Amino acid sequence: MIEILSATALATVQDFGRFGSLGQGVGTSGAMDHLALALGNLLLGNPEDAAAIEIPLFPFEVRLVQDCAFAVTGAACDATLDGQPLPPNWVYQGREGQVLSLGYPTSGSRAYLCLAGGVDVPSVLGSRSTQLRGEFGGLDGRALQQGDRLAALRPGVSAVPLDFGVVAPSLALPLQVDGVPAMRVLPAAEYERFQASSRAAFWRGEWKITTQSNRYGYRMEGEPLVPIAPMEIRSHGIVPGVIQVPHGGQPIIQMRDAQPSGGYPKFGSVIEADLWRLGQAPIGSNVRFIQCTYEEAVEALETNRRYLREVSRLVDVHREGAKA
Structure with a gap:
């Protein structure tokens, strides 16, 4: 579990989005950067579309209320844990009482804080994403506020090796x-x-x-x-x-x-x-x-998938190497 310390976070809980309800006037919502969300979840061993916190304004701080593994992806935002720097696109074991701080980005504009198992909020119409206009999903359908607490679906000390990272999508897929x-x-x-x-x-x-x-x-x-x-x-x-x-x-x-x-x-x-x-x-x-062209658009999606498959492979290699 984590506690939001930032007073004006404007952060929201987002997953891949809400699909199948456009005909009823319900938009998709979801993460603005699907790759960053999927990357953080892969680092933690979560489903790619597990819910996380999307952070568009900085600085941003949370306190770990209990032990919990986490990953920070997306914008390069000078993350620190109790003042100790964390590299970008990194997964780490957090301990109760530690404070995670995200500074102003040097590149990108949105960071994603992923928790082990995903953020535990109710699923509404098949998604945990926050729909601000409709005021549903996420945490009470609103942006996060100072004092809010969010639970992880898999809290505690991770059973798999952590403390590693991968190349960001912006570097692996430049355009x-x-x-x-x-x-x-x-x-x-x-x-x-x-x-x-x-x-x-x-x-x-x-x-x-x-x-x-x-x-x-x-x-x-x-x-x-x-x-x-x-x-x-x-x-x-x-x-x-x-x-x-x-x-x-x-x-x-x-x-x-x-x-x-x-x-x-x-x-x-x-x-x-x-x-x-x-x-x-x-x-x-x-x-x-x-x-x-349409064909190029389809190939671009496959290129993104290849990147995520390579991330998944590297995560498996790291964990197997740590066990040896």
């Missing part, structure tokens, strides 16, 4: 254009209904993630995307990753807490395999977009 973090995008239904100059500008230019961005959507700032003719579209189903263009021409990218329907024209969609990259891009930073 940049001219030194700027990039995400691959599939053109969507209304793509061809935008002016050719706007389509070219979207791929050519940098886009700033504005301060109006959050888990619901990222509002981007760049050269306006101009339609060939005004478009009026009925509300229709949307999912995380969809890039919609309001009348002002500045796109909005739907993120994990996106509502399940909307009526703005769809310019494209950030592929599922790259949503973690966008989730780790800091507010105020610039990103680039790369046009891709």
Whole structure:
């Protein structure tokens, strides 16, 4: 069990998300960086989709109320345990009374604190993820507050060897254009209904993630995307990753807490395999977009899976070596 010490954490409990309820108006929620969540869980021997704490604001501190193994992944945030530095993407055995502190990230924007067995909160509609708008899931459907306590599903001293780490996804799977973090995008239904100059500008230019961005959507700032003719579209189903263009021409990218329907024209969609990259891009930073095909999008998902399989292999090698 852990106790939240941070007064303004804005952290939430998240797993891979809530699926199968879009038709009832319930969005997916879930971790903004699925790879970081899966990585932390693999280090602990948890199911990849076990619930963890997603931390978007720093510094962040928790106290261990009882012995518990944990892993910190995602943003490189200068983690310390009782003042002793912990490397990034690391798994460790925590002891009762110790304080884990996460400092301001030097790269990335969201850290994940994974606990042995996963965070123990009720499952709602098949997921432990927090749905802030609907106020359900996670811990009472809200962001964590100072004094909150969360239990681990497998507390105590770990039965398997710990104290090791792996290479972060950002280093193992780099993707940049001219030194700027990039995400691959599939053109969507209304793509061809935008002016050719706007389509070219979207791929050519940098886009700033504005301060109006959050888990619901990222509002981007760049050269306006101009339609060939005004478009009026009925509300229709949307999912995380969809890039919609309001009348002002500045796109909005739907993120994990996106509502399940909307009526703005769809310019494209950030592929599922790259949503973690966008989730780790800091507010105020610039990103680039790369046009891709459906086949390339599917292959990108497989590349992510290969990375996680290699992590799983390295974890097994470490544990077998520690037993020898």
